Amino acid sequence: MTKRKTTTPPEKQVSLAVELGPLKMKNPVCTASGTFGYGEEYSRYYDLSKLGAITVKGLSLKPLQGNPPPRICETPSGMLNAIGLQNVGVDEFIHKKLPFLHRYDIKVVANIFGNTIEEYEAVAARLDRAAGVHAIEVNISCPNVKKGGMAFGTDLDSTYDVLKAVRGATGLPVLAKLSPNVTDVVPFAVKAAEAGVDGLSLINTLLGMSINVKTRKPRIANITGGLSGPAIRPVAIRIVYQVHRAVGLPILGMGGIINSDDAIEFILAGATAVSVGTANFVNPTAASDIVDGIKKYMIENDIADIRQLVGKVDIPA
């Protein structure tokens, strides 16, 4: 038998599929919580099935009104926000928002938070029973709410307790979203691993503030807010790198990703997948474009499987 010769080489096949622990994604691109609504908003701009996953706005047990406006302001290559976790509540999410996402071939990550450990637990338990939720991302790092949020994420014991409770409340993959506003993230990552989570989301926003010198008032009503966008990318890359070296858990990397080169930078630093946040605001098709860009990079650089790049920053001996 003679082999058939192919005259034109077939388009190079590259594999973009990744696993964040038990969460399997067809490509490493996700959207960051709070920057993509519940998916519907951006579905007008492209087919959401293009993405590996989407993370929805943080969910609490009861609907929340959030902080008074102004809630956002622009900063150099970044923005501050103090939305204060306004959301429809976990029940309305499940009944009114989640069904829309069923139309898409996409993994849905539900980001959750609470004022008490019990609340975190309760939200996780409800999502556990909801069809079409594929993972839970536990936000213990929101800088914009008094109780809950960052208060948990900056204390090692609370970090463990919250995550352990959520771990117990659901069989879904659990990602811990840790606070970057600490001296060293590594011990928190270790605690999260001990609590049994499946992966880490890094990073949440940096705590910041901006003052309008004309009015002499803070630019956002909450006084301080969370800094996101390209400005924080070097901090995020450093944290992903440090945590990846120190802890075995897969990382969902984020913080200032604007294009596919930025996404690859996170992957090289140690992220298995990436979330696109503020960039969605700047360019509604950002996350989709990043999927294309990663593929292009892989073809140009002869990377057959994106997993080959994870943590492969070339550190001279």
Added chain:
Amino acid sequence: MTKRKTTTPPEKQVSLAVELGPLKMKNPVCTASGTFGYGEEYSRYYDLSKLGAITVKGLSLKPLQGNPPPRICETPSGMLNAIGLQNVGVDEFIHKKLPFLHRYDIKVVANIFGNTIEEYEAVAARLDRAAGVHAIEVNISCPNVKKGGMAFGTDLDSTYDVLKAVRGATGLPVLAKLSPNVTDVVPFAVKAAEAGVDGLSLINTLLGMSINVKTRKPRIANITGGLSGPAIRPVAIRIVYQVHRAVGLPILGMGGIINSDDAIEFILAGATAVSVGTANFVNPTAASDIVDGIKKYMIENDIADIRQLVGKVDIPA
């Protein structure tokens, strides 16, 4: 006796003088350590006497070679550096660099660091006897050297010990340059106050990293570096605000100041004076322009004395 009528109002007089504890400056504008060499470099661009003070590059007991190149890279609205505190050493500074500054009517702040408490102490002691040094800024927050630097600045006891030792070694005003790379700067500020320093310098650079996706190597040889420039301003403003509310010490504020509005933002947040860093690289006359801009702001807003603005951000009840 009839009063003379002035037909044209005299140019409004505004007072820019400030005191950082015992350090009296004719205006609140200083230059940040490591961004202004030893003064000579920028003296070609304007008369240094225009400024309130200059802070020179960090000094150690012995000359230091610093880190291998590449040492810097650009990031969105910022830059990373890992100079590694290359400097001529305190003795050569005193003999070769300091005399140049005698020509100017300007306060000289000597920034110091060491690998051990004894080294900090020794450098401070030598500067104490040097003519024309007006204050010492103790860097316990450099992210770019293994020993010393940030290792001191992220531990409360070491912070106290180093500062106490320097305080004992000199009668000059002492400023403590604290690390922003901690969960909460306030306890460190409290420790610094307990150690008897006269003021606080806030903030040093944030620890960051950047990877070139073409070469897959870190963009700076030291792998991680310090993030400076406008990108970090919201973080710096937040820290100055927090510390000013909590601690009575005067603050030398810095981090991303590019123009006079930025400087005023720091003053409103609680800084008594400000240091201009990365902006010098972008615009050699930045610090001088900022003096002019502050004056203009005061005249336009009827501020007779700049000290009236310190900490006067308008926080709604």
Added chain:
Amino acid sequence: MQATVTSNENIFGSYFHLEVAAKGIGRKAGPGTFYMLKVASGTDPLLRRPISLHRVVSDDAVRFLYKSVGRGTNILGRLVPGDSLDIIGPLGNGFKVGKSVKLAMLVAGGIGVAPLLGLAEHIMKTRTDVTVVAFIGGRSEEDLLAIQEFRELGVRMYLCTEDGSLARCGIVTDTIEEYIKRYAPSGTKGWEMFSCGPKGMLRGVDAIASMHKIKHHASLEANMACGVGACMGCVVSILDRKAGVPVYKKVCDDGPVFDAEDVVW
């Protein structure tokens, strides 16, 4: 979408007319909708700037009227024909002119006139049963915008300037009150107000509207990040009539036009 600048004219002071072309850009653009413009390609300034539709030129071209007030709009001012401009939109609900409207009172303060010209044009074109009058106020003569265009449309205008440099000296609420005093006695049935301008002005206009039971549609502003309803950054406090409590509504998505009666000013 990538639009092409076809003209960018500094009409006077800090006011500009910007016209851009892109396939379909004007097709679904109702009066009072807006666009998000990316004024520079880098990451500083990072966010898009919201600018209202001023006038639909064609299915494939729209016109903006903007004031250069800060970094982003200053950069806009430097665009020249042929430049490419990254735009999303039209966005937002826009002005809805109900069936029962007989008199549309357009109330503009300063640059707030921008979306109202398009509204006037829209009404004149689609609703011959509606009379349009415009109350236009500004700080000074040069802040009275689009006068010529309203005149060409044949819209009756009531003008005023705060410094009296043109027309009446006063604020726009004065001219409205006078108008009402004069014509309301014969009934305000079918009268509705459509306003855009500084918050203080809108509140003042709303006081008059309530007093005279005139339905009032106000176009609000807020700092925006996404413009599409995803970030929750642009909320204003709006009374939820059913619940009887104020809730946060998104200016970009639920607005920018709100029933002024429900706005918690």
Added chain:
Amino acid sequence: MQATVTSNENIFGSYFHLEVAAKGIGRKAGPGTFYMLKVASGTDPLLRRPISLHRVVSDDAVRFLYKSVGRGTNILGRLVPGDSLDIIGPLGNGFKVGKSVKLAMLVAGGIGVAPLLGLAEHIMKTRTDVTVVAFIGGRSEEDLLAIQEFRELGVRMYLCTEDGSLARCGIVTDTIEEYIKRYAPSGTKGWEMFSCGPKGMLRGVDAIASMHKIKHHASLEANMACGVGACMGCVVSILDRKAGVPVYKKVCDDGPVFDAEDVVW
């Protein structure tokens, strides 16, 4: 200082000639010095870009030759005559042509030719006792730059391209070696090399220079923040002859031209 762009021409591929005018900008500009250009007014990109003096046009005008390779230089490529450009310089030591030089061998790789044209011009104007020859290499035909200008100056050139698309196929070290083989037998006294190009090329050139005891001045590149010696960001490792150890020297201030013998490659 604020300079005015008088021309910015895309000569071909990604190469541009930029000419700017500002009072005194060319006055103290020696060959091999450079300028720091602020390509955009915002904070992104933040830092200035170093670009060598290509040619002094007059006391008040200079010309650059640059290659658009990334964000900053792409933005530069969009400048049009009349635009204002914020520039500092001239900076750095530049090439120094010693008294005893008889033959100046200019060695350029790709865009590295930029400072060498100005050097050739300078030598021809001030030193009739020196012969100038230029060894110019590039990847491909279009990477051989400033050929026309060198020809007009009457400089003898030895060209090569890596792909053989023009002139010799090979790298610039080949042409130098051949030249030396041919002419060195009658002595290399008074020969000096002046080079600029990729690091690998400079190192290769230096190996030849050392072998033949030809003094070699190499212009180096490094990432720069300040350009004026204040940040210590741009260092390279240079042998301190007295101490016998390598020390870090600043490319912007101690360089960009170094005695290649001392460079720790």
